[in-house]
Amino acid sequence: MKELKKLNKLFVKYKWQLLGGFLVTIIARVLSIFLPKYIGKIINLLNDWGNGKITDESFLNDQLLLYIGIILGTTLLSAGLTFVMRQLIIVVSRHLEYDLKNIIYNQYQRLSLGFYKQNRTGDLMNRISEDVSKVRMYMGPALMYSVNMITLFAVVIPAMIYTAPTLAIYTIIPLPFLSVAIYLVSREIQKRSKLVQEQLSSLNTIAQESFSGISVIKAYNLSQQMNEQFTVVANDSKEKNIDLARIQALFFPLMVLLIGLSNILVLYIGGKQAAEGIIEVGVIPEFLIYVNMLTWPVAVVGWVTNMVQQAAASQKRINEFLDINPAIQNLVETDTPVTGNITFNNVNFVYEDTNIQALKDVSFSVEAGKTLAILGKTGSGKSTILELIGRLYDVTDGTIVIDNHPIKELNLDILRQAIGYVPQDAFLFSDTIGNNIAFGKKDASEEEIIEAAKNAVVHKNIIDFTNDYDTVLGERGITLSGGQKQRVSIARAIIKKPQILLFDDCLSAVDTETEEKILNNLKKVTKNTTTIIVSHRVSSAKNADQIIVLDEGRVVENGNHESLIKNNGYYAELYTNQMMEDDR
Incomplete structure (x- = not known):
């Protein structure tokens, strides 16, 4: 008993x-x-x-x-x-x-x-x-x-x-x-x-x-x-x-x-x-x-x-x-508003389940309202940075500071409410497209849903469906193509109008023309929003205020597009290769 x-x-x-x-x-x-x-x-x-x-x-x-x-x-x-x-x-x-x-x-x-x-x-x-x-x-x-x-x-x-x-x-x-x-x-x-x-x-x-x-x-x-x-x-x-x-x-x-x-x-x-x-x-x-x-x-x-x-x-x-105590605890009950200044100070992170060290002495800063792009090879730790900003994990060593407060001193609920997150593997619920977009904002109006879809360049696809925004998706959004799922997921994030937007390689399944349209639209809707874009494409990163390049969990390059091209390092090589592919 x-x-x-x-x-x-x-x-x-x-x-x-x-x-x-x-x-x-x-x-x-x-x-x-x-x-x-x-x-x-x-x-x-x-x-x-x-x-x-x-x-x-x-x-x-x-x-x-x-x-x-x-x-x-x-x-x-x-x-x-x-x-x-x-x-x-x-x-x-x-x-x-x-x-x-x-x-x-x-x-x-x-x-x-x-x-x-x-x-x-x-x-x-x-x-x-x-x-x-x-x-x-x-x-x-x-x-x-x-x-x-x-x-x-x-x-x-x-x-x-x-x-x-x-x-x-x-x-x-x-x-x-x-x-x-x-x-x-x-x-x-x-x-x-x-x-x-x-x-x-x-x-x-x-x-x-x-x-x-x-x-x-x-x-x-x-x-x-x-x-x-x-x-x-x-x-x-x-x-x-x-x-x-x-x-x-x-x-x-x-x-x-x-x-x-x-x-x-x-x-x-x-x-x-x-x-x-x-x-x-x-x-x-x-x-x-x-x-x-x-x-x-x-x-x-x-x-x-x-x-x-x-x-x-x-x-x-x-x-x-x-009886399991969550690894991530909300340690602050008071209101802690978030504006979007983010600083990583010598951050190290090891995944407990695999014992893989994903980040090694990572340091960078992003001012509120600015855009940071993160590039690097597969497994270099790009997605881990986004997960740490949302406190899905806590750092193993080092500190993350948001608005001059260590991240653990922020109310966890308010922090996550201030973040719009588009994961690498876009997840959609078995619900209507409209409700999937409105998931980012409970009281969203029909006009706001359509506006978010237009900014994510998915509105035209949606209205081509028999029931347009009332189309019910299959499990995990199986009804849509990969690119459509990504764009609906983007619409869900931007309708929220968060203080911090995190994009985890969410444009990988769209063509370069559509990618350009989405990025131009994001400039308009994220003027006062701190935006971090993880990508394999230089085209997604070149217009960012700051770009960092990761390699095996370390920051090996840091600067803007012009300065990194001059450095003639990994970023410049990647840019040259991708430009040659586009010319073909």
Whole structure:
């Protein structure tokens, strides 16, 4: 149960609904005791009539009507209260499920980029869906049935002992044996439940990656291979589920056996005591109903234990992520406006997952409203600089200063709100094109969306679609070409009108003519915006106020276009080569 303790703070939020549900449960179960008691009275009444002890027929009829009325009244009231109980407790469990999913989702949002490089999407999805569903069964049905079970035992067993002590003892003898069996089996259930959930994560991961990469799978004709891979994991999942089902299957046969034994004892011992005059005949059917009333609680012991064990296994998997402290922490709660002055002082950065040093003693400054271009070979550390400015990672050594404040002394939320970021791999949501652009500004008007699209030189492409801006994109924007995705992503960044714009090689999929148009438009819309452009093309960088060239994580050149051409270094060589390619 230690893994489930983290849920206690959620229960406190709904304590009055839960307490009300528990109270209603207790009252409903107390009322249910009237059924066997008065059925026993009816049997005794009819037995006395048959033996001649009662001769007044009107008295008999009056008593029968009274007893039947009590049975009907208490049964209907108990049923109504049971309905109220379910409305209170089960509905609360849905609210708790909603809260838990939001807690997990918020934690996912807080966790740093490095976390997502080390964990697979399918596993993350499984923990917020399947694992939470298992935990909900503990927060709702398991609690409800537990209270129901405890109340029934507390009411029925004393009633049995009061009515016929010796018969009661014989009747409940099988129950302790069932409890011991449940204890032994439940330990195995927990182990197998954890294996089932882990295997389900693997299954979800393969399915998710197959759907996301379907174009690559089809292009390489790997459908059969992927199907075989999925089949192997699915079969493994099936075997683990069968193993779990086998151990779960012990509960109900065991319950039926022991409850059947109790019924036999009631008939045998009760019959002997009735024949000897120790108890009345009506006690036998009364006890048979008691035993069958206890059948469900006894069954629930196994079911609840099963649910709790599965919930504990699932909550343990959830806690593994909830217990992770984000590598990037918001250390400042006060308002820290950003204007866009950026300085790197001897910055070093090493990726923890690969131990690759991406940056080595990098230093440069960009004034607010100016444009910096960063060039370099693949793997030289260009994208890392942008990730550090957005505090997707923290530096390993050195300092990043924004507006004369170390970056950690800025409110993280305000910093990121001040940044418009266009990643190298443009990501678009499965939504309309208009909503994808407006993602950068929640309250964007239609005119602002169109203006941003025009500045990104994608407006004409959009209006050619059947539903223009209302066109719904496929997953990750698969409906669009690479260049169109990049330009929609640019429109999404500039509509935000941020203080800092970061472009990570986002013009690689467009032709030079379109690139020139976009860059000219960006000059107009980013007059007072600090702009950093990462590119492989000199054409994207030549008009920048400042250009730095990286090589293996170090700044090897720094200046403007003219000064770097004169230096006759990497930049000049790159410029010459690309000019020759354009002339061809």
